[in-house]
Amino acid sequence: MSLSSGSPAPHSQTLSRGIRMLEILADSEEPLTIAALSGHLGVHRSIAYRILRTLEDHGLVTRDAAGAVQLGPRMAALARGVSRDLQTAALPELTLAANELGMTAFVTVLDGNEVVTLVSVEPRHAHATVAQRPGTRHPLAVGAPGIAIQSGLGAAQWAELGHDEARRSEAGGVRNVGFARSHNEVISGLSSIAVPLMISGRAPAALAVVYISSAHAPAFIGARLAAAAEVIAAELR
Structure with a gap:
């Protein structure tokens, strides 16, 4: 048959x-x-x-x-081949940002209705850091990277995801302040700041940091990440 x-x-x-x-x-x-x-x-x-x-x-x-x-x-060898050019472009900027801010910096990409960590860098000289393993995933609806990615999605893209819930209200604010914030959302006790990393023809992404505490103001961290995102995007145009 x-x-x-x-x-x-x-x-x-x-x-x-x-x-x-x-x-x-x-x-x-x-x-x-x-x-x-x-x-x-x-x-x-x-x-x-x-x-x-x-x-x-x-x-x-x-x-x-x-x-x-x-x-x-x-598995590590296979992972290096995923979005290889994005990882290559992001790694130098992630390293600079991680060491300057003293916190773990990473790139996430949208995979269906989840946010997946593609590559991460921990700071060299920090007393305590938060590990963010590549391959780690969490729902798009929670966390600063998810909010940042939501902020860059058009109405048609959002509709294609088939979400029952509305887009996070904070996503609209990202366009005004330039970054997204979260605390106690993905992992209890941790904070995260993220900026959109939207490159034509690629899955929506975000550049983010995760930390326990910081002497830097959120606006300073957001501006530093936004500058790094611009460099990464320029490398891939």
Whole structure:
């Protein structure tokens, strides 16, 4: 029996589960057992183990002496290829901003209805910094990077996202003050400031910092990020 020309191609359930396993490991703060992975996936341990072995063969996951699973070094190599030119253009500016402000600086991009960290840099000489791992994601509706990205979306782009809720009211203010702020939204106790990074033909993005406390005024931080965003955008035009 053949599929009609109008029927969509069937999805690969195994591939979908493998990708989901990688997402689960990326979101975990510590290595996971096969039992935990099978529970997250909702499949029998034997199925989870077969998926794991395939990912392991490709270097995408590794297991420690106790058998716990974590992402492998091959994942880092793959990640470097994602928006490579944006990462290359952003890295020098992120490094300068991180060291001048004494806080972790990073670029996020819009992925569906979520904001994903693409690349981040921690300051060299700060006493305490906040780690912002590439691949970290959170809903578009929360956090300064999400607000900054919302501020740059046109009505048609917003409609395409299919959000049930309205756009954050703070997004409109970004056009006036130049930056977005948040506190206690994504991670309790942390503050973030972000500016839009909108480049024609690319996914909407934001340049941001995250910190516990700072002697710098928010307007100063916002202006520093805006200057960095201009340099990054100019490099990619």
